[in-house]
Amino acid sequence: MRIDVHFVNSLTDNEAGGNPAGVVTEGDALNDTQKLEVARQVGLSETAFVSRSEIATIKLEFFTPTRQIAHCGHATIATFSLLRQLGKVADGWLTKETVDGCRSVLVEGGEVLMEQRSPTYSEIDGKSALVTRIAQSIGTLPADFHVMPTVVSTGNRFLIIALPDERCVAEARPDFPAIKAISDELDLIGYYLYCTSTKVAGRHAGTRMFAPRFGINEESATGTAAGPLACFLHDRMGIEDRHITIEQGRLMQPASPSVINVNLEISDCGISRLMAGGKAVVPSSKHVEI
Structure with a gap:
């Protein structure tokens, strides 16, 4: 056929x-x-x-x-x-x-x-052995985390990992078997690493995504991860914008620059819905x- x-x-x-x-x-x-x-x-x-x-x-x-x-x-x-x-x-x-x-x-x-x-959040305990394993799985230390890694779901669960700058995101060394094991343990699609440094001024985050649990070591654009990150930036990092623009794919090798736009709908109870795409x-x- x-x-x-x-x-x-x-x-x-x-x-x-x-x-x-x-x-x-x-x-x-x-x-x-x-x-x-x-x-x-x-x-x-x-x-x-x-x-x-x-x-x-x-x-x-x-x-x-x-x-x-x-x-x-x-x-x-x-x-x-x-x-x-x-x-x-x-x-x-x-x-x-x-x-x-x-x-x-x-x-x-x-x-x-x-x-x-609408998002749900589950923060990793900063004193747990798990946070050390997460750091080791991307070749860094817990002290490098800008804030503690947090599981965010808007329909798919991703571990949002905030790093200080573009260099830290670009130089992450993923241990894919370790990431897969942690993703199985936490029922994740994968990791979404980000920093607030971007190649184009006015955008909100530069990212990388690892999902070896689903046979995807790294990909250049992930709409289902950009939604959780946009919610995290708004709810946990104090970004008031309702239109969030996320860069992905620029820091992987070979690079494939991508842009995901996320529009947040806000009610009295917080983020009620979001639309992500491009x-x-x-x-x-x-x-x-x-």
């Missing part, structure tokens, strides 16, 4: 860089085993599969080369950007059905934003035989 796969560079910075995702627009004919095989052959961090939905604009499933995952930010942006380019959806509010319910998506002005939930470019497509 021949499967058409579109390659989409998602969350690009001025149409450059970004994080590539595979998108299969005709996913109805494939079972989960076949989808996993397509994702394995594509070899990107995630491949998205579009199917018909009775409750949303589309049904959207995400597969890494090793397993299915519930959500993927950059592959969501990639999918809706591609569908808009193909004329299969219009600008405006849309929805995606996922394995754990429906989420809103906004397509507007060449940008795609996806809904994430722009994408469709450079190519290929065929996969399964």
Whole structure:
């Protein structure tokens, strides 16, 4: 069986860089085993599969080369950007059905934003052995943490790690087996390291993301991690802006500059919802035989 796969560079910075995702627009004919095989052959961090939905604009499933995952930010942006380019959806509010319910998506002005939930926080005890293990897993010391690492979830759990400056983030030495073990222990997607130094003035954070638990050692743009970080910056670090811009991919090797925009919706009870995303470019497509 021949499967058409579109390659989409998602969350690009001025149409450059970004994080590539595979998108299969005709996913109805494939079972989960076949989808996993397509994702394995594509070899990107995630491949998205579009199917018909009775409750949303589309049904959207995400597969890494090793397993299915519930959500993927950059592959969501990639999918809706591609569908808009193909004329299969219009600008405006849309929805995606996922394995754990429906989420809103906004397509507007060449940008795609996806809904994430209000945040929950769980701070790591600074006196625990765990904080030492976390530091060792990225080649640093607990004293280098700007604040204590915190698990933040807006639907996906990430360990937010604040480091003093760009050099510390760039020179992090990830021990992937150790990161995987801690991610299993804390039920994380992965680590999100950040500093407030950025390449472009006016942006809020420069980041790196490690998720070996899901077969992703490092990727250049992670929408599902940018949402938790934006909430953390607002709620824990005193940043009052409701529009947060995050750089990713500049500090990895090879570099692939990416930008994720996060809009926070604030109520009397705090952050009630957020929309995260950006722009994408469709450079190519290929065929996969399964």
